[in-house]
Amino acid sequence: MAGLVSHPVNAEIPEPGPDVGEQTRATLMNFTKFLSSQKSFSYTAEMGYEAVQNSGLRIEFGATRKVTVQRPNRARIEAQRRDGGKRLVIIDGKEISVFDENENVYAIVPREGTLSEIIDYYVDELEMPLPLAELASDDLSEVLTENISFGHTIGESTISGILCDNLVLQNDEVDIQLWIAKGKKPLPRRVVITYKNEPGEPQFWATFVKWDLSPDVDDKQFTFKPPADANRITFAPRLAVIPGGAE
Amino acid sequence: MIANISRLQILTGLSIFIMLIFVAIDTDARGRGGGGRGGHSMSRGGGHSGGFSRSSASSRGSMRGRSASRPSGGGVSRGDRGGRDRPETRPDRPDRGDRGDNISDRQNDRQDAARDRQNDRQDAARDIHDDREDWYDDRRRRVAAAIVIGSVISAASWNSMSCARTSVVVDGITYWSCDGAWYQSSYSGGSVTYVVVNAPAGY
Numbered sequence: 279m280a281g282l283v284s285h286p287v288n289a290e291i292p293e294p295g296p297d298v299g300e301q302t303r304a305t306l307m308n309f310t311k312f313l314s315s316q317k318s319f320s321y322t323a324e325m326g327y328e329a330v331q332n333s334g335l336r337i338e339f340g341a342t343r344k345v346t347v348q349r350p351n352r353a354r355i356e357a358q359r360r361d362g363g364k365r366l367v368i369i370d371g372k373e374i375s376v377f378d379e380n381e382n383v384y385a386i387v388p389r390e391g392t393l394s395e396i397i398d399y400y401v402d403e404l405e406m407p408l409p410l411a412e413l414a415s416d417d418l419s420e421v422l423t424e425n426i427s428f429g430h431t432i433g434e435s436t437i438s439g440i441l442c443d444n445l446v447l448q449n450d451e452v453d454i455q456l457w458i459a460k461g462k463k464p465l466p467r468r469v470v471i472t473y474k475n476e477p478g479e480p481q482f483w484a485t486f487v488k489w490d491l492s493p494d495v496d497d498k499q500f501t502f503k504p505p506a507d508a509n510r511i512t513f514a515p516r517l518a519v520i521p522g523g524a525e
Numbered sequence: 526m527i528a529n530i531s532r533l534q535i536l537t538g539l540s541i542f543i544m545l546i547f548v549a550i551d552t553d554a555r556g557r558g559g560g561g562r563g564g565h566s567m568s569r570g571g572g573h574s575g576g577f578s579r580s581s582a583s584s585r586g587s588m589r590g591r592s593a594s595r596p597s598g599g600g601v602s603r604g605d606r607g608g609r610d611r612p613e614t615r616p617d618r619p620d621r622g623d624r625g626d627n628i629s630d631r632q633n634d635r636q637d638a639a640r641d642r643q644n645d646r647q648d649a650a651r652d653i654h655d656d657r658e659d660w661y662d663d664r665r666r667r668v669a670a671a672i673v674i675g676s677v678i679s680a681a682s683w684n685s686m687s688c689a690r691t692s693v694v695v696d697g698i699t700y701w702s703c704d705g706a707w708y709q710s711s712y713s714g715g716s717v718t719y720v721v722v723n724a725p726a727g728y
Contacts, residue, residue, distance in 0.1 A: 329581040339579050381680055381717045383699075383710055401585070407715045409586025421588055454588055473582050480583035509692065509699035514711035514718075 298429035298447075305431065305443050309464045310419040320346040320493035321465075323484045325409055330478025342487075347414045348495040351393045355408065367408070368502040369396050375502035376406065383511045384504045392416055405515035410469070410484060425449055434460070437467040437485070451475055465489050584715075680717040683708075695725040702728075 298306075313319065326340035341359040351371035358364050364379040369389075374396065377384040387404070389396050394415040400406050412421045428448040435444035435457055442457035457468040470483040504510070688704040700722070701708040707728070708719045 325586060327581055327583040327586065329577070329579050329584070331577055335577075337577055337579075339581075339584070376712060378680075378717055381710075383717055385712050401587075404712070405714055406712060407585050409584075410588070411586075412588045425589060452588065469588075471583065471586065471588060476582040480581045482583040482586045484586065509694075509710070510697060511699065511710040511712065511717070514713045514720075 298423070298426060299431060302429040302431045302445055302447075303423065305445060305458055305464070306422050306429070306447075307419065309458045309466065310422060312464050313413065314416070314418060316349075316491055318346070318348040318491075318493055318495045320344065320488075320490040321413075321486050322488040323410070323486045325482070325484040327409075327482040328478070328480040330476075330480050334478065336478065336480070343409065345410075345414070346493050346495065346499060347393070348493075348500070349393065351391065351396060352495070352500040353393060353397075353414055354499050366502075367400075367406075368500055369393070369400075370500045370502070371396075373502075374400055374404075375504075377502065377504060377508065382505065382508045384502075384508050385511050385513050386502070387513055403515065404513045406513075409482065413466075422447065426454075438487075440467055442467050463489070463491070677713065677718050677720045680719070683710075683719045693725065693728060695727070700725045700728070 322342065322344045324340065324342055326338050328336045328338055330336050339360065341357045341363075343358075344356045346354040351369065353367075353369040355367040356364075357367075362380065366375075366377045366379070368375045372388065372390055373386050374389050375384060375386045389399050391399075394417060397408060397411045397415060401408050401411055412418055415421065426447045426449055428446075430446050432444040432446060435442050437457045441460050443460060445454075445456040445458065447454040447456065451474060453472040453474060455468075455470040456466055458464050459467050466486055468483070468485045470481055472479055472481050686703060690701050690703050692699050692701045694700075698709065701710075701719070707722050707724050709722050710717060710719050712718075
């Protein structure tokens with residue numbers, strides 16, 4: 279998190295409003311159109327987030343995630359947390375499987391639909407984390423355009439040797455900084471998200487280490503075979519057990 | 526029908542109980558990036574003192590904000606659970622046939638109407654329940670078979686327990702025994718958690 283300050287966006291840009299500049303809009307559309315047109319893709323990203331303690335102390339946790347997507351409805355996510363925890367999530371279009379290697383437990387739940395629907399279910403209903411899941415969604419463009427009240431291009435910025443456009447996006451809940459590579463492969467190289475309505479305004483960030491637009495999408499990549507000695511458990515998101523009432 | 530009511534009420538009661546337990550403790554598990562393993566980690570671990578919380582809305586990494594939910598009308602909402610089909614048709618109502626004017630028929634009508642209303646209510650209750658918990662059936666079956674009698678603990682706390690553990694698999698789900706107590710495990714709030722339950726059938 280070195281080099282980041284708490285409110286870098288507000289210091290640099292005008293007051294927010296329902297305004298997204300043409301250059302910013304074009305960069306976003308270029309990026310979302312390009313990624314959405316990929317029948318399969320894979321990326322590896324270093325991710326971190328701040329957990330603001332009650333005392334105000336900020337602590338960063340994080341993980342490395344490799345995400346492989348094959349449209350329309352398959353995905354594989356391998357996560358390794360910094361403390362050693364490993365999790366595998368496989369979406370095969372029919373089921374969602376989650377395996378925690380350290381605990382040697384797994385859960386499987388049937389779920390069909392588009393990748394967006396399945397991801398929504400996983401994140402919203404099962405309350406399982408899937409950072410930057412929007413990148414695999416069918417409506418990435420909506421997320422980055424329709425839900426944004428303000429967008430601006432700060433300028434060019436180099437991330438890990440790759441020249442990018444540095445964008446800032448804003449709505450009522452989040453400030454997003456995006457670095458989109460310039461050139462023929464307009465893919466994100468870094469993202470920083472600030473959750474403004476949360477205590478301490480914690481940030482999430484990701485730096486994309488690698489993008490692969492021809493990943494291995496063999497069936498075995500999307501087939502979950504639990505170890506013989508693994509224990510099957512279930513999903514029990516607490517909000518889902520509220521009986522009977524409106525959500 | 527009575528059996529259905531009882532089952533629904535029991536499950537509802539259990540759900541409330543479980544919810545309260547989940548809300549009351551192990552709050553640090555919420556939003557965590559994965560199953561905590563504790564040890565050297567800074568996870569607080571289900572109420573253990575002295576550590577730091579990994580919990581943060583930012584851990585979810587959503588570009589939409591805290592929740593990844595779409596705005597209403599924009600794609601899949603919480604209420605739209607496509608792909609999990611449930612028969613929409615209700616059971617056929619009894620054919621009332623020819624109704625005479627005699628008292629017996631009117632009484633039958635009233636009983637039919639009452640039965641219909643009761644069926645409607647039960648159908649509605651079942652609909653809500655089914656919609657909410659179809660995907661939750663595994664858990665429900667487990668809970669129905671094994672009453673939750675204790676608190677939910679994090680994987681970190683579980684791993685720090687020194688008791689000798691044995692496990693059995695009942696109906697596809699693993700139960701652990703630890704110092705005479707029985708536990709089941711679930712993904713809750715994004716993390717692996719363990720909950721004290723009563724002994725599985727046959728143990």
